[in-house]
Amino acid sequence: MAVDPSIAADAEAAARRSEEAAESFFRGAPPLRERDRVAASVANFVVRRSAGGPAGGSRVICITSGGTTVPLEQRCVRYIDNFASGQRGAAATEYFLKAGYAVIFIYRRGSKQPYCRFLPEDSFLDLFELGEDSEIQVPQSHSTVVKAAISNYHKAIGEGLLLKLPFATIFEYLQLLQMVATSMNCLRHHGMFFLAAAVSDFYVPWESMAKHKIESAVGPLNMQLNQVPKMLFILRKNWAPSAFCVSFKLETDPNILLKKAEMALKKYGMDVVVANELASYKNVVVMVTSSGRTTVSRSSKEEDLEEQLTEHLMKMHTEHIT
């Protein structure tokens, strides 16, 4: 099919603008701490599984999880944050590990962790008791789940199948994603992205940020925030073009959700966009692909929606590879 040359030129110009915005974002971002050490651990993790490595040709997934913070001050006291417990990413990590994937888990500090999701929110001490000889005990009711968690976690770490990379700010998150994605490019179709992190749409560029804590004495606060460049587009186009890419769209208004998911699918070239509504995201999601929509829902509260969701996605990833 012939493409109208003016449309093609428009698309090219839009692509160039995106790339320029991304470059400018990274140029202005405060550099990642211990960048070299982190980059080396990512490269090692990936190379083992690339075609020529010892675990050659095996599948690797990058799972992102939790919300990103947007600092409002350079010596950061205040920031903007997104709601995201990290439940979805932590659960997905467990299921992908179980299916034999190696997982790079890019997570927001303090968000839910794989195998720890069942924990009481604020006091892990409620789970433990001291026995008569002051040995550590877990009440019978929790014993099985706590022991399985300890054992599964140490297995994943021991076999080198889980690499955990923490972030807090939008600057850290996007630099880590770029690092991991470019590293995973060598895996080609065997690489997969499960981008469940809630990424801020707005940020304050580092150089225009207040150096000290913003003064509160002078009446209402006015702020202007810039748009964060759409990095999904750059990931697909430049960082890891052959990987299987799943992104997420969260809205509170069900009337615009599916339309926005479909727009994201086309605009960023995703393979799947998972549409979530805030009120029901634990019970039902819709997987939007170029060939249609599939609803995934759980039948009981004891079930993880992520078990079914990851199963669907792994099948699609297999098709993507073959």
Next chain:
Amino acid sequence: MAVDPSIAADAEAAARRSEEAAESFFRGAPPLRERDRVAASVANFVVRRSAGGPAGGSRVICITSGGTTVPLEQRCVRYIDNFASGQRGAAATEYFLKAGYAVIFIYRRGSKQPYCRFLPEDSFLDLFELGEDSEIQVPQSHSTVVKAAISNYHKAIGEGLLLKLPFATIFEYLQLLQMVATSMNCLRHHGMFFLAAAVSDFYVPWESMAKHKIESAVGPLNMQLNQVPKMLFILRKNWAPSAFCVSFKLETDPNILLKKAEMALKKYGMDVVVANELASYKNVVVMVTSSGRTTVSRSSKEEDLEEQLTEHLMKMHTEHIT
């Protein structure tokens, strides 16, 4: 000393404005979940220790901890947050409990908890192993500290000396503080406040808040935030006038810190304002009182600054009672 009547009238007008701002804040705030249940548990906890209760005349401290969030949308996806790990409040809780105080711990969900401060940030599973008979073990290096934590925590809860109340938003925080403070008023001088929570200075009134997630497609985001009413003033004046009140001032700029702490001391009628600088708050603070300044610093990294700080404050509280 005769007070200039125009100054007195000014002060009265300012007080009235503060009270009106506070009333308007509470009127517009979304109501606390399970308000009646929480209020009853607070009242029970306090009444046991009031002059006529079974543990009559004993000391009660309200410790607030962690940052407050400011929702930007009613169905909240985005919010503004303050940096605050909750380390100070969690540590202080341990020392006040050890000294025999009953503690009402008002804490930000997910912030540091008493007796859990030593835990690895994101994976408590790193602390545990399974032994040969799949019994739960803690590596020798951590065994003493983990066992002490489990034992101290269960002791405090078992003896009814620790009441934990979680919050996330500025609306929840201030409603809880009002509830606890008015409840503690009956303890008079035996009550104490250790207000270490990092409270947002700005907020978006609930009724003027976006109902749905703010759209990201339409260029930069402009926001206007209102000032949060200064509740310390209301606490001192109306909620619990006889209690011993300690508040905290955090700044990143050392040049304005002590001046601002002294202003807060006078303006809100605090007994002590603890001045913290972001770069050094773990190592040194200055206690500002009407009779002067006292620097408290720790001599080694193994020490908690809070051990010394709470010791000073308990002595002052004793003087306040007698």
